[in-house]
Amino acid sequence: MYTIQGYVKVKSLEEAYELNQKKSSAVIGGGMWLRLGSRAIGTAIDLSDLELDRIEETEDEFIIGCMTSLRNIECHEGLNRYFHGMMKNMLKGIVGTQFRNMATIGGSLYQRFGFSDPLTAFLALDTTVEMYAGGMIPLDEFVSMNYDRDILVRIHVKKDGRRAAYQSFRNTKTDFPVLAVGASRMADTWKVTIGARPARAVTAENSEKLSDRLAGDLPEEAVERVIREFASEVSEKVRFGSNMRAGGEYRRMLSEVLIYRAVRDILSQSEEQEM
Numbered sequence: 492m493y494t495i496q497g498y499v500k501v502k503s504l505e506e507a508y509e510l511n512q513k514k515s516s517a518v519i520g521g522g523m524w525l526r527l528g529s530r531a532i533g534t535a536i537d538l539s540d541l542e543l544d545r546i547e548e549t550e551d552e553f554i555i556g557c558m559t560s561l562r563n564i565e566c567h568e569g570l571n572r573y574f575h576g577m578m579k580n581m582l583k584g585i586v587g588t589q590f591r592n593m594a595t596i597g598g599s600l601y602q603r604f605g606f607s608d609p610l611t612a613f614l615a616l617d618t619t620v621e622m623y624a625g626g627m628i629p630l631d632e633f634v635s636m637n638y639d640r641d642i643l644v645r646i647h648v649k650k651d652g653r654r655a656a657y658q659s660f661r662n663t664k665t666d667f668p669v670l671a672v673g674a675s676r677m678a679d680t681w682k683v684t685i686g687a688r689p690a691r692a693v694t695a696e697n698s699e700k701l702s703d704r705l706a707g708d709l710p711e712e713a714v715e716r717v718i719r720e721f722a723s724e725v726s727e728k729v730r731f732g733s734n735m736r737a738g739g740e741y742r743r744m745l746s747e748v749l750i751y752r753a754v755r756d757i758l759s760q761s762e763e764q765e766m
């Protein structure tokens with residue numbers, strides 16, 4: 492159980508940032524992860540007066556405040572319509588509805604957990620994190636940065652016309668994922684991200700290779716072979732580790748299956764669009 496000595500509901504991000512420079516301070520998101528630890532928190536910083544618990548849709552992007560609950564993202568009509576149900580797929584396995592009503596996207600992405608579903612999924616999209624001091628940082632870069640004492644303010648997800656899909660495998664329905672895969676297709680470029688390896692998510696592929704191989708009027712057996720080969724090649728590039736949930740070799744095999752399913756999902760979205 493954690494303990495808190497002082498509590499400040501801040502009036503500005505500047506105030507939050509200044510308070511957070513002390514090592515004993517902590518920003519409180521949903522508090523769902525923090526409460527499992529035993530930290531002695533000097534000052535708990537509450538951002539809930541800063542109107543950061545909302546999702547805004549503009550012509551070019553979705554802007555998600557750090558205090559937005561996972562549940563609000565999961566149920567957001569605009570995000571799910573644009574990314575073909577990806578938000579729902581990435582979040583539905585996290586514990587339960589009540590939990591997702593509390594946990595925030597700021598707390599989830601800031602921590603960069605190895606098992607993170609949203610980190611893996613947002614990495615497959617064109618996502619930028621807006622940090623108070625650090626400014627706009629592409630998620631691809633943020634994922635491998637060290638922790639500092641900055642504040643994650645919002646995340647920005649581009650509406651760039653990409654098709655996207657998310658797949659995860661869990662030993663039981665609401666356990667941490669054994670493996671997570673995000674995929675997207677932007678024009679001819681396919682991006683594949685792999686998380687819960689069990690290390691932090693990585694971008695395993697970002698190229699036109701798959702589109703080149705699928706070009707022309709291929710018979711279904713050839714399409715099947717090309718996707719399977721692609722899934723296998725991409726999986727070979729990634730290092731998988733072992734933990735209590737699964738061994739590395741099992742994760743590699745799962746990766747091939749989940750990449751295959753994600754690619755199929757995206758191809759069927761494109762077919763639907765053409766009909």
Ligand SMILES: Cc1cc2nc3c(=O)[nH]c(=O)nc-3n(C[C@H](O)[C@H](O)[C@H](O)COP(=O)(O)OP(=O)(O)OC[C@H]3O[C@@H](n4cnc5c(N)ncnc54)[C@H](O)[C@@H]3O)c2cc1C
Nearest residue numbers: 518520521522523524525557595597598599607608643667
């Ligand atoms: C039992 C359990 C099971 C889980 N299962 C899964 C799962 O299957 N898949 C998955 O992806 N996730 C899972 N999670 C993680 C969960 O979804 C959240 O990511 C986690 O609870 C953190 O979100 P929070 O809002 O509760 O953050 P908090 O606990 O409030 O904060 C977490 C950390 O982030 C910092 N922080 C919070 N907000 C900010 C901010 N805006 N800027 C800078 N720092 C900030 C805090 O200071 C703290 O260090 C699980 C968590 C638990 C407790």
